[in-house]
Amino acid sequence: RIWARRVIIAAGSTTIPVWPLWTSELSTYEGLNHVHELFERSANGNQASFQCRTEDHLVIIGGGLTAVQLAVRAAKEGRVNKVTLLVRERFRQRQFDIAEEWASIGRNERLALFWSEHSPHKRRIMVREARGGGSVPPEGLDLLAQSMKTYPIDVREETEVWDAVPSTAEGSGKLVWSLDLSDGSKLECNRMWLATGTQLDLNALRFLDEVKRCFPVEVVGGLPVLADSLKWSEGCDLYMMGAYAALQLGPDALNLAGARSGAARIAHDIHVSLSPQDFYRP
Numbered sequence: 304r305i306w307a308r309r310v311i312i313a314a315g316s317t318t319i320p321v322w323p324l325w326t327s328e329l330s331t332y333e334g335l336n337h338v339h340e341l342f343e344r345s346a347n348g349n350q351a352s353f354q355c356r357t358e359d360h361l362v363i364i365g366g367g368l369t370a371v372q373l374a375v376r377a378a379k380e381g382r383v384n385k386v387t388l389l390v391r392e393r394f395r396q397r398q399f400d401i402a403e404e405w406a407s408i409g410r411n412e413r414l415a416l417f418w419s420e421h422s423p424h425k426r427r428i429m430v431r432e433a434r435g436g437g438s439v440p441p442e443g444l445d446l447l448a449q450s451m452k453t454y455p456i457d458v459r460e461e462t463e464v465w466d467a468v469p470s471t472a473e474g475s476g477k478l479v480w481s482l483d484l485s486d487g488s489k490l491e492c493n494r495m496w497l498a499t500g501t502q503l504d505l506n507a508l509r510f511l512d513e514v515k516r517c518f519p520v521e522v523v524g525g526l527p528v529l530a531d532s533l534k535w536s537e538g539c540d541l542y543m544m545g546a547y548a549a550l551q552l553g554p555d556a557l558n559l560a561g562a563r564s565g566a567a568r569i570a571h572d573i574h575v576s577l578s579p580q581d582f583y584r585p
Contacts, residue, residue, distance in 0.1 A: 318501035365498030367437020
């Protein structure tokens with residue numbers, strides 16, 4: 304156990320996976336995985352997380368960079384027989400994971416508008432709109448286009464899954480998924496990876512349960528309403544950095560610009576709270 308007078312939490316984007324509605328009764332099937340969980344298993348040493356049979360037809364659902372990279376890697380390494388990438392809308396080409404106006408010369412004006420809004424609920428909407436959904440940089444789309452010429456990758460934009468029915472193939476006993484798609488067609492596959500994103504939720508930070516109980520704060524859209532200094536609350540010298548400070552820092556709280564701004568706020572608040580004895584304590 305470590306004792307500290309002040310604690311700064313820079314937990315990154317600790318999130319929970321977003322599962323499509325049609326998976327509500329299917330998430331226990333082995334052939335259906337959210338990539339968030341697959342990455343966690345791989346990080347914990349489970350090298351079999353992303354393994355497939357070479358005869359499998361793999362369907363990846365999602366329209367962001369993660370979906371594109373997984374599709375290219377799975378096909379390029381020969382892990383499966385075929386990869387189909389289903390994208391709900393058309394690919395959103397974007398250089399950054401945030402709207403370009405937040406990463407350009409107009410950032411200061413955007414931040415001024417954000418900080419002039421005092422409602423945390425409206426700020427949460429502004430954060431969500433600025434970050435948007437999944438996107439792919441131009442280099443990622445170029446890589447996908449080149450890979451489709453060489454490897455068995457099929458991309459279907461403006462197509463989403465409406466329903467999925469699992470069954471067992473006669474003879475082989477392999478799991479087969481029958482997918483009903485939004486364009487009226489059907490598609491069969493053996494394995495699905497969901498690259499459908501994640502969402503911020505303070506409840507994902509379980510180590511804060513006791514803090515929330517002793518020092519309750521308002522939570523809006525999964526984000527805590529902190530003081531402007533990024534302190535949790537009065538009487539609790541705990542500070543939040545990164546994505547969970549977005550209601551105070553703005554949509555780019557998770558990026559380098561937000562990290563610099565957050566560090567300056569916290570450093571200033573700690574500095575002004577120090578007494579002369581803090582500087583000369585042996």
